Amino acid sequence: MSKILRIDMSDLSHKWEAVPKEYEILAGRAFTSAVVNKEVEPMSHPLRENNMFVISPGLLAGTPAPSSGRLSVGAKSPLTGGIKEANAGGLTADRLARIGIRGIIIDGAPSRGSKDWYSIVVRKDNCEIVKTNNYADKGLYELIGKIWKDYPVKPGIIGCGIAGQRLMKCAGVFGNNPENTDPGRYAGRGGLGAVLGSKRIVAIISDSTGGEIPTPKDKERFDRGRKALREALDKHPVTGKLTSDDGKPFGGLKNYGTNILQNILNEAGGLPSMGFSSGRFDGAAKISGEAVHELVDKTKKKFGDAAEASYAHACHPGCVMRCSNAVPYEKTGKLHVSPLEYESAWALGTNLGIGVLHDVAELNRLCNDLGLDTIEAGNTLAMLMEGGLIKYGDGPGAIKALKEAYSTDSALGRLVCSGTQTAGEALGVTRIPVVKGQALPAYDPRPIRGIGVTYATTTMGADHTAGYTIAAEILGIKGTVTDPRALNKAELSRAFQATTAYIDATGYCLFIAFCILDDDDGFKGMTDSVNGFLGKDIDVTEYGMAILKNERAFNKNAGFTEKDDRLPEFFRTEPLPPHNVTFDVTDAELDAVFKGM
Amino acid sequence: MIEIHLYGNLRALVSGSNASEDTVLKLEFVENETFAQFTGRLGLTPADLGDCFINGNLAKADYVLADGDRIGLFPFNMVLLCGGQHLKGHGYTRDDVDVDYY
Numbered sequence: 001m002s003k004i005l006r007i008d009m010s011d012l013s014h015k016w017e018a019v020p021k022e023y024e025i026l027a028g029r030a031f032t033s034a035v036v037n038k039e040v041e042p043m044s045h046p047l048r049e050n051n052m053f054v055i056s057p058g059l060l061a062g063t064p065a066p067s068s069g070r071l072s073v074g075a076k077s078p079l080t081g082g083i084k085e086a087n088a089g090g091l092t093a094d095r096l097a098r099i100g101i102r103g104i105i106i107d108g109a110p111s112r113g114s115k116d117w118y119s120i121v122v123r124k125d126n127c128e129i130v131k132t133n134n135y136a137d138k139g140l141y142e143l144i145g146k147i148w149k150d151y152p153v154k155p156g157i158i159g160c161g162i163a164g165q166r167l168m169k170c171a172g173v174f175g176n177n178p179e180n181t182d183p184g185r186y187a188g189r190g191g192l193g194a195v196l197g198s199k200r201i202v203a204i205i206s207d208s209t210g211g212e213i214p215t216p217k218d219k220e221r222f223d224r225g226r227k228a229l230r231e232a233l234d235k236h237p238v239t240g241k242l243t244s245d246d247g248k249p250f251g252g253l254k255n256y257g258t259n260i261l262q263n264i265l266n267e268a269g270g271l272p273s274m275g276f277s278s279g280r281f282d283g284a285a286k287i288s289g290e291a292v293h294e295l296v297d298k299t300k301k302k303f304g305d306a307a308e309a310s311y312a313h314a315c316h317p318g319c320v321m322r323c324s325n326a327v328p329y330e331k332t333g334k335l336h337v338s339p340l341e342y343e344s345a346w347a348l349g350t351n352l353g354i355g356v357l358h359d360v361a362e363l364n365r366l367c368n369d370l371g372l373d374t375i376e377a378g379n380t381l382a383m384l385m386e387g388g389l390i391k392y393g394d395g396p397g398a399i400k401a402l403k404e405a406y407s408t409d410s411a412l413g414r415l416v417c418s419g420t421q422t423a424g425e426a427l428g429v430t431r432i433p434v435v436k437g438q439a440l441p442a443y444d445p446r447p448i449r450g451i452g453v454t455y456a457t458t459t460m461g462a463d464h465t466a467g468y469t470i471a472a473e474i475l476g477i478k479g480t481v482t483d484p485r486a487l488n489k490a491e492l493s494r495a496f497q498a499t500t501a502y503i504d505a506t507g508y509c510l511f512i513a514f515c516i517l518d519d520d521d522g523f524k525g526m527t528d529s530v531n532g533f534l535g536k537d538i539d540v541t542e543y544g545m546a547i548l549k550n551e552r553a554f555n556k557n558a559g560f561t562e563k564d565d566r567l568p569e570f571f572r573t574e575p576l577p578p579h580n581v582t583f584d585v586t587d588a589e590l591d592a593v594f595k596g597m
Numbered sequence: 598m599i600e601i602h603l604y605g606n607l608r609a610l611v612s613g614s615n616a617s618e619d620t621v622l623k624l625e626f627v628e629n630e631t632f633a634q635f636t637g638r639l640g641l642t643p644a645d646l647g648d649c650f651i652n653g654n655l656a657k658a659d660y661v662l663a664d665g666d667r668i669g670l671f672p673f674n675m676v677l678l679c680g681g682q683h684l685k686g687h688g689y690t691r692d693d694v695d696v697d698y699y
Contacts, residue, residue, distance in 0.1 A: 237647070237673060237674050237676060238676060248606070249605070249606065249674060250674055251674065252647075252674045252675055252676060255674065256605075256675070260675055261677070263604050263669075263671075263675075264604075264648060264669075264671060264675065264676070264677055267602060267604075267650040267653065267669030267671075268650055268653055268655075268669075268677075269650075269652075269653030270653075279653070282619075285616070285617055285618055285619050285620075286617050286618070288616070288617075290604065290605065290616035290617075291616050291617035293616065294615060294616040294617060295617075357617070447653070578652070578653055579653055
């Protein structure tokens, strides 16, 4: 029986509620966005007591459905001022689902001037709000180790680091990985770590002792669906097995991780480098997924089983795609950072002109330790480079600047955590790559315009995952396309945004999309598993659109208009080499994406 | 001259190559050669190849190469993260291409 846990941080109380009828089929992003739209005052300050922090495991989390353990968190974003949902793997979705929790809604804040820090411990039918001043102001690698000692039941942990505790807009929500060796499972975007910090919460610790695997309403259909999806995922060249039957590298994600894209986007001329000034980067190979694959093999050869290095690493229990990795220090074979994703390698490498794998891994480790979103932190560092404080390509300079963030009294330390727009404006930069205050990720919207439409129109601020049109645009899609350049970008972006919202609610990793769009059996497997679990049929697009409607309603009430659905001017005026094109989608086309909604 | 950037297992076409450096092969330009003929010259079949690029644009089998082109060659298991592989119509990655949209 699933239920909702409500926590009020103003008096440190909690209560349990049954899931109301209107939320009956909502989970993950569908749940967080429905609650935020319904219950958060749209004009409230995101870092004061009237904002809420909402947590929800995806619908199928904790079940044997493949790669279904994503956790959504939502709130009004301090970075964008609009609604935000961010999701991640890790352990927490699985733990919460097994103790029957559909969502946790955290309201209020301790009285102003309160100096205490708290953690929330959730168990089966039990919640404790514990004073944990000894968890605050700590690096997160140390913190997760300490929590697993204090709670020796292998709990899921999410929370905020130093950046969130100081209410910085680059702060993400960290999560421990299944081995508890790295806090790198981030629901990174939108500064939601700062929302937790504003509620004086360091960690949310979930213990599934005594819990059970959620039971589907129609088990036969659910099992048929998940097995069909599993089969489709395994045989697909993107999501498939590590090696083929003859022992050669097969699945792209398992071998090279998401950072397989570094070299591909570079060849396609859509890899934004040096602050969105070129579509190619001559250091791309050095920080690519292939380079990590090679380093892992080399380290394993040298250190054997002692090497803390891997690819094909699972970010949550039950993931079959396993796109994560563990990047070792070359000299010792010990873990440097896990994972190093494409977006992070791009934000902290390519975008800064840094082509040294060690420096990029170190910057990523620092972000993980401080509680920073890598995409926002990387773009913020780029503003320091645009503004002349550091030179493009200066890895040690960027590392030094980021380390300032540990200091309680460093203005530079605050600036690197303050977000791209704030830092850019503070430094007199006019090329600030943000939409709704959130920095752009790793695909340049000039050669790849459909993703530009997604960046501009999603309620989330610039976000590639909100409607991932990349491949469709560069390569064309199923059905009617004759030339990908002729695609109706608005239609494409809207369709992807709705499907994405559905997947974000199911708990399935968005990456199943690579396979389900390819394989009709895989698509049916996905819908069968979801419908079998719910015991009723839901329509993918309709369900997704309902989520988008909630999100757009919130933003509208928070004061957003279509004028906020725009890319910064320089994307229209500065052509990007090597294709030498600008973003030329008209405002009317952008507004057409959600016309009439 | 054609400049070929090789990735993944195709790097093996250049001896001593490694994954953390650019692996570049330079071959003579041949008049009126299509991309399909060119990959054949390297001993590669469509099944060996993933998403490939010519001057940053998706490579199509019947594209006629021009002198000075930059080609990016990715193996079958290195593709843009997406769905629709078997319907992209460029003839690579999957054997069961049933529709050619290009």
